[in-house]
Structure formats: structure tokens, C-alpha cells
Amino acid sequence: SSVLVINGPNLNLLGQRQPDVYGQATLADVEALCVARADTLGLEIAFIQSNHEGAMIDAIHAARGVHGGLVINAGAYTHTSIALMDAVASVELPMVEVHLSNIHARETFRHVSYLSRVALGQICGFGPQGYVMALDALATRLLPE
Numbered sequence: 001s002s003v004l005v006i007n008g009p010n011l012n013l014l015g016q017r018q019p020d021v022y023g024q025a026t027l028a029d030v031e032a033l034c035v036a037r038a039d040t041l042g043l044e045i046a047f048i049q050s051n052h053e054g055a056m057i058d059a060i061h062a063a064r065g066v067h068g069g070l071v072i073n074a075g076a077y078t079h080t081s082i083a084l085m086d087a088v089a090s091v092e093l094p095m096v097e098v099h100l101s102n103i104h105a106r107e108t109f110r111h112v113s114y115l116s117r118v119a120l121g122q123i124c125g126f127g128p129q130g131y132v133m134a135l136d137a138l139a140t141r142l143l144p145e
């Protein structure tokens with residue numbers, strides 16, 4: 001089975017961007033962690049990033065019939081995008097929501113996630129390790145026991 005990991009706006013700057021909040025690891029480092037875990041789990045994986053809401057929606061639509069599940073860190077679109085939420089609902093793929101930071105410990109505008117309504121669950125506050133946890137969670141859904 002295959003998982004698509006989608007990263008949203010500003011996550012291309014991971015490692016340089018507010019390292020006090022998001023850490024030193026780059027998105028390439030996060031991808032390497034995901035590839036290694038997917039390998040161990042026996043999952044196929046694809047890893048993408050876009051700063052554009054519409055491109056993320058297109059990627060979610062294209063995942064239908066290709067991937068068995070989604071991991072999404074939608075960045076700030078998490079808190080604003082009904083369209084992304086609707087896209088996930090439309091493809092009916094199991095999705096785990098990830099955030100590097102603990103969004104519930106930050107500004108109140110980050111406490112609300114539209115994506116959570118269509119997620120199996122949300123993992124936040126564990127940095128890059130959260131992506132690995134999300135793959136583990138999806139693997140229990142997608143792989144035979």
C-alpha cells in the first residue's frame with residue numbers, strides 16, 4: 001500500500017524558518033525520516049510540498065486510486081481552508097493530520113483545524129517524529145496484520 005505525504009505553505013523553508021518554533025531539521029530531513037520508516041513498514045511513499053492551496057487540492061484529488069492514505073501538514077491552511085477539508089472528504093482516503101509544533105499551545109487562531117474534522121486523528125508537537133507516528137498510524141489501517 002502507498003501513502004502520500006503532503007506539506008503545505010512555508011514548509012519548504014523548514015530548518016531556516018523560525019527554528020525556535022519548528023526546529024533545525026529541513027524538509028529533506030523529514031522526507032528521509034519518512035522514507036526510512038515507510039521502508040521498515042513496507043509502505044510505498046510519495047512526498048510533496050506546495051505553497052499553493054489549489055495545487056494541494058489537485059494533489060489530494062490525484063491521490064484517489066493511487067494512494068491508500070494521506071499524511072497532511074497543511075501549514076496555515078489548516079486553520080483557514082474549507083476547500084482542503086472538502087477535498088479530503090471527497091476522496092475518502094484515510095488521512096492523518098500532522099503539525100511539527102503543538103498548535104494548541106500557541107496563538108488561539110492556530111487552535112482550530114478544519115482538517116481535523118476529516119482526519120483519523122491529529123499528531124502535533126513532536127517535530128519531524130510526528131510524521132513517523134502518522135505513518136505508523138496509517139500502516140495499522142492499510143497493511144494486513
Ligand code: DQA
Binds near residue numbers: 078103
Ligand atoms: C504548522 C503549524 C501551523 O499553524 C503553521 O501555520 C505552519 C506549520 C506546524 O507544522 O507546526 O505553517 O502546521
